[in-house]
Amino acid sequence: MIAHVEGTVAEKFGNALIVDVGGVGYEVTVTLADFDAFTLNQRAKLYTYHHIREQAEELFGFSSLTAKKLFEMLITVQGVGPKAALAILSLGEAEHVRNAIANADSSYISGASGVGKKTAERVVVDLSDKVGMPIVYAKRGGVQTELPTSDEALEALIALGYTLSDATRALEGIDTTLPTSERVREALKGH
Known part of the structure; x- marks a missing residue:
């Protein structure tokens, strides 16, 4: 491999x-x-x-380990092959896609080339409990602010063997303004 x-x-x-x-x-x-x-x-x-x-x-x-792990989850869904999974990940940053799945936003997923409504709903149903908790960001003027393009602490936990879901849960509630090493340390203390 x-x-x-x-x-x-x-x-x-x-x-x-x-x-x-x-x-x-x-x-x-x-x-x-x-x-x-x-x-x-x-x-x-x-x-x-x-x-x-x-x-x-x-x-x-x-380019990120998080995206690869999400790709591997996507191809486990019936009807989603590697090309469809890549199309889903091409919708935006891996964290955007993960958050859409966690928030059961099948309309976002169905925006991928070659992914229909039923397949998008299957992705959400099959993976929403596996991708971790949805991340809620503050809204400015009623519009959701941009999600971070990469979370080094999340990638570090995945590299240590955490699943995407477990890594997301471990980082939940930890101040995102802390340095990456401190966030990882805090997440590891919680387990």
Whole structure:
């Protein structure tokens, strides 16, 4: 199993990057946000999911471990294959998608290319209890403020072996303005 690839972005096409790792080019299919974020000749580290089928082998890559774990959850849902899961994660940052699932917002999920209303509802039903608690952010003028694009404390807990759901619960109620190491320490104390 290929857990991650780290190298230089040699080519970009469609929704894939070719990452040159020591002279070997790995074609990695990525989300729209990750595709836009990387430029040619830039160093890249992508957490990968190695998908093996009868006819092909594919690598799906993510700039964050959180996104990879959410992808792995999405493909467990009946009717959601790797391409549909990638389309769902292309709706926005992984935390936005996770929060939409936790809040049972199937209309957000159905906005993904190739994902219908019934599949979106199945995603919400199957995963809402597995992705962790919904995160509620203060509203300014009745409009929800932007969610953080990445939570290093959440990723650190996942790297330590926590599930996405357990890591979210562990960080619940811990001041988000604390340094990452302090937030992780507080979360670990709680368990």
